[in-house]
Amino acid sequence: xxxxxxxxxxxxxxxxxxxxxxxxxxxxxxxxxxxxxxxxxxxxxxxxxxxxxxxxxxxxxxxxxxxxxxxxxxxxxxxxxxxxxxxxxxxxxxxxxxxxxxxxxxxxxxxxxxxxxxxxxxxxxxxxxxxxxxxxxxxxxxxxxxxxxxxxxxxxxxxxxxxxxxxxxxxxxxxxxxxxxxxxxxxxxxxxxxxxxxxxxxxxxxxxxxxxxxxxxxxxxxxxxxxxxxxxxxxxxxxxxxxxxxxxxxxxxxxxxxxxxxxxxxxxxxxxxxxxxxxxxxxxxxxxxxxxxxxxxxxxxxxxxxxxxxxxxxxxxxxxxxxxxxxxxxxxxxxxxxxxxxxxxxxxxxxxxxxxxxxxxxxxxxxxxxxxxxxxxxxxxxxxxxxxxxxxxxxxxxxxxxxxxx
Amino acid sequence: xxxxxxxxxxxxxxxxxxxxxxxxxxxxxxxxxxxxxxxxxxxxxxxxxxxxxxxxxxxxxxxxxxxxxxxxxxxxxxxxxxxxxxxxxxxxxxxxxxxxxxxxxxxxxxxxxxxxxxxxxxxxxxxxxxxxxxxxxxxxxxxxxxxxxxxxxxxxxxxxxxxxxxxxxxxxxxxxxxxxxxxxxxxxxxxxxxxxxxxxxxxxxxxxxxxxxxx
Numbered sequence: 001x002x003x004x005x006x007x008x009x010x011x012x013x014x015x016x017x018x019x020x021x022x023x024x025x026x027x028x029x030x031x032x033x034x035x036x037x038x039x040x041x042x043x044x045x046x047x048x049x050x051x052x053x054x055x056x057x058x059x060x061x062x063x064x065x066x067x068x069x070x071x072x073x074x075x076x077x078x079x080x081x082x083x084x085x086x087x088x089x090x091x092x093x094x095x096x097x098x099x100x101x102x103x104x105x106x107x108x109x110x111x112x113x114x115x116x117x118x119x120x121x122x123x124x125x126x127x128x129x130x131x132x133x134x135x136x137x138x139x140x141x142x143x144x145x146x147x148x149x150x151x152x153x154x155x156x157x158x159x160x161x162x163x164x165x166x167x168x169x170x171x172x173x174x175x176x177x178x179x180x181x182x183x184x185x186x187x188x189x190x191x192x193x194x195x196x197x198x199x200x201x202x203x204x205x206x207x208x209x210x211x212x213x214x215x216x217x218x219x220x221x222x223x224x225x226x227x228x229x230x231x232x233x234x235x236x237x238x239x240x241x242x243x244x245x246x247x248x249x250x251x252x253x254x255x256x257x258x259x260x261x262x263x264x265x266x267x268x269x270x271x272x273x274x275x276x277x278x279x280x281x282x283x284x285x286x287x288x289x290x291x292x293x294x295x296x297x298x299x300x301x302x303x304x305x306x307x308x309x310x311x312x313x314x315x316x317x318x319x320x321x322x323x324x325x326x327x328x329x330x331x332x333x334x335x336x337x338x339x340x341x342x343x344x345x346x347x348x349x350x351x352x353x354x355x356x357x358x359x360x361x362x363x364x365x366x367x368x369x370x371x372x373x374x375x376x377x378x379x380x381x382x383x384x385x386x387x388x389x390x391x392x393x394x395x396x397x398x399x400x401x402x403x404x405x406x
Numbered sequence: 407x408x409x410x411x412x413x414x415x416x417x418x419x420x421x422x423x424x425x426x427x428x429x430x431x432x433x434x435x436x437x438x439x440x441x442x443x444x445x446x447x448x449x450x451x452x453x454x455x456x457x458x459x460x461x462x463x464x465x466x467x468x469x470x471x472x473x474x475x476x477x478x479x480x481x482x483x484x485x486x487x488x489x490x491x492x493x494x495x496x497x498x499x500x501x502x503x504x505x506x507x508x509x510x511x512x513x514x515x516x517x518x519x520x521x522x523x524x525x526x527x528x529x530x531x532x533x534x535x536x537x538x539x540x541x542x543x544x545x546x547x548x549x550x551x552x553x554x555x556x557x558x559x560x561x562x563x564x565x566x567x568x569x570x571x572x573x574x575x576x577x578x579x580x581x582x583x584x585x586x587x588x589x590x591x592x593x594x595x596x597x598x599x600x601x602x603x604x605x606x607x608x609x610x611x612x613x614x615x616x617x618x619x620x621x
Contacts, residue, residue: 014538014556018415021536146523171527174422181422183529330523338452339473392419396532402443403570406536 002191004056010190011384019384022391023057025406030060030113031394036076036122038065042186043119043142046386049189053387062113066105066123071097076122079156083121085147095155099125115394118163127162136397139163142186144310144331145173164397169311170332182393185335187386188316188377193289195320198297206294210250210280217247217360220299222292222317224253225265225283228308230328233349235272235279237305240353242278245360252282252295297321301359301366305352306330316381319343319373324366326355336381342372411548411581413540413555416562418454418531420447426525429517430480433467434506436528442495444530446570449489449498453604454561465489466526467502474524480509490598494572533570535562545587545619552612557604564599564607578611590618 008016033051035043047063054061068076075098078088102125110116110129115136118126120143130137139160145168148156157177160166165180174181188195207214219238223229231251238249251269266283273279284291296302302318302325309331316336318325327333329345337343344355359366379385395406423440427433437445448466464485472481483505492498510517520526540555542548552560563577573580575595582591593614599607 012556014415014554014559017538018417018536018556018558021538022417022534025536168422171422171529172523172525174424174527176424181424183420183422388417389419392417392532392534395534396419399532402441402530402532404532404534406534 001052004053006191007382007384011378011382015384015388019057019388019391022388022395022406023054023059026059026391026394029115029394030062030111031115031117032111032113033061033063033117033119034066034109034123034126035063035119036066036068036073046142046186047119049192049383050387050390053383054390057387057391059391062111064109064111066102066109066126068101068105068122072101073122079121079152080143082149082152083156084144085149087149090152099128102126103128115397121156124156124159127159130162137163138165138167138393138397140167140184141173142169144308146331165393167393170335172331182389182396184386184389184393185332185381186311186313187381187383188313188320189383190320194293195317196293198290198294202290203294203297206291207298210282210295212248212250212280212295212298214298217245217300218250218298219247219301219303219356220250220252220295221303221305222252222296222314223304223306225251225262225269227261227265228306229253230305230307231265231269232272233307233352234303234305235269237303237349237353237356238279240350241356241360245357247300247356247360248278248280250280250282250295250299252280252284252292254284254286254288292317293321296323299323300363301326301356303352303356304328304333305346305349306333309333312336313381315343316377319370320377320381322367322370322374324359324369325373326352326359336376337373338376341369342376343369409581409584411542411577413538413542413551413559414535414562415538415556415559416566417534417536417558418447419534421530421532423528423530425528427528428519428525430471430475430477430506430510430513431517433471433526434503434510436526437467437499437502437506440528441530442499443532444528445499445502446495447529447531450565453565453600454558470520470526474520474526475518477509477518480506483509489569489600492569493574495570498569533566535566544585545615549612549615549619552608552615557608560608560611561604587618590614 004016033047037044051061051063075094078090082088102123106126106129117138117140119140127137161178163179165182166177167182167184168174169185171183212218221234225231241247269281273281296318302323304312304315304327306312306328311332315325315327315333325343326346327337329347334345337345339345346352346355423444425436427436451466468481468484471477471484487501538559540551542551567573567577568575579591579595
């Protein structure tokens with residue numbers, strides 16, 4: 001298991017020292033994380049990585065999962081979609097059932113701790129217990145919240161405002177609330193398979209396996225095959241570039257084979273590629289983290305031409321590898337890229353093509369973007385920053401002022 | 407004997423105010439009404455988050471007006487607000503209000519909105535100040551610690567102490583004055599730290615201190 005000290009050579013010794021200083025201030029406090037699944041999904045992934053590191057720092061954290069049947073999760077899926085702006089109908093009865101399941105869980109799951117850290121909407125109504133149990137309550141929203149359906153938002157808001165504090169991943173998800181709101185961005189783990197250093201031989205062997213020529217420029221987009229990632233737009237941009245500059249295009253990502261839309265997107269992408277031997281469409285199986293790492297490292301330019309994006313951590317992954325990134329100015333991407341300083345933000349297929357050409361023709365400038373990008377990720381989007389924010393968040397629950405002397 | 411210099415560091419927790427602006431008028435209204443910690447945050451965020459960039463991008467207001475509203479004239483005026491000259495957040499806020507108001511007057515209520523999704527989101531921060539394990543008794547130790555201490559610590563003693571805590575002067579100059587290094591104290595006090603990257607500032611401080619340490 002990775003230890004917190006292993007991050008010192010990457011994030012800086014002083015950064016890890018600061019984490020120990022903060023953790024010391026939390027001595028005697030216990031934190032209980034509660035979500036709805038122990039495996040799979042982004043929240044479980046973050047908790048699996050982060051909790052051992054928090055424990056290593058001496059913080060007393062635990063993690064519990066609520067129970068629910070098929071009907072409950074069918075309703076929570078609807079809530080999830082409505083928060084993403086999808087039109088769904090949720091009846092009063094369903095909302096009542098949702099709350100009942102939360103009440104049942106409250107009897108079992110809540111421990112005698114100092115801080116309850118509740119993740120996402122599924123267990124949101126546990127906060128009803130606050131009136132009886134007291135303690136501090138945080139609601140952590142991990143999902144894209146840009147355009148929630150009004151009735152569902154109103155329903156959830158009545159619970160959110162029962163918490164001491166709500167946490168969002170991007171500024172656009174914030175809205176007027178009667179409680180404190182904190183911004184905590186997601187992070188990448190520099191020691192994970194997807195981001196760790198790779199030898200040149202390893203990178204070469206992955207490229208050879210896919211018959212990608214490392215002697216010629218490589219442009220890559222890593223994302224699942226989804227219309228919102230605009231893979232067809234990426235190919236159109238590539239074609240505009242190819243008229244003037246030689247290059248290869250790699251579109252790599254996974255997706256569920258039983259997802260009919262994913263398969264349709266893949267068909268459209270293949271059609272648009274017109275058997276061009278320089279376009280590599282790689283449908284990768286789960287667990288291809290090292291391959292993704294190698295493809296990013298082999299690239300001259302990495303794209304993220306999404307039409308909509310929650311946070312878009314693939315941008316941070318590429319920047320961490322010092323790659324110049326051309327990405328759409330959507331979701332959390334502008335937090336990761338300052339245009340023309342640490343990457344390029346675009347708004348169209350033509351703009352994307354224009355900047356790819358510029359960067360292929362000006363490798364020195366492209367390199368500078370990559371160097372700046374890596375530094376930005378190092379300072380702001382590594383797991384150590386994420387842990388620091390959580391520690392500060394816990395400490396802030398006991399303070400009223402803007403400036404706090406510890 | 408002069409006091410030892412204890413290095414502190416500061417860490418920020420960013421807060422969202424749930425308030426946004428889509429044009430200059432709404433930006434002005436926000437700048438008038440948000441808490442002082444929000445003005446501080448938006449005029450110092452770039453320094454903290456992009457401390458390697460050279461030249462520094464300006465404050466968030468200027469960056470947004472230029473890049474999202476496309477109003478270069480106002481963007482330039484906001485970028486050239488000389489943060490270094492202000493001794494309190496109050497007076498800094500007044501300057502931004504004045505700059506925005508005068509632009510709004512010139513425009514006779516023409517007020518263009520930014521594209522959807524590019525709104526300005528007002529944020530603020532809670533700042534936690536904590537002592538590090540580093541302490542200096544003389545210039546030699548001071549220089550050695552400057553090389554090792556986190557960039558947040560240097561940031562705290564130069565920026566936060568002077569403007570946000572309203573100590574009038576940066577902490578380094580205050581201490582150097584106390585230990586009789588008046589000339590070095592004045593040199594550091596005269597620096598405009600807003601036009602140097604933080605790592606550049608660290609190097610500059612080390613160079614200056616080394617010079618006096620030799621003498």
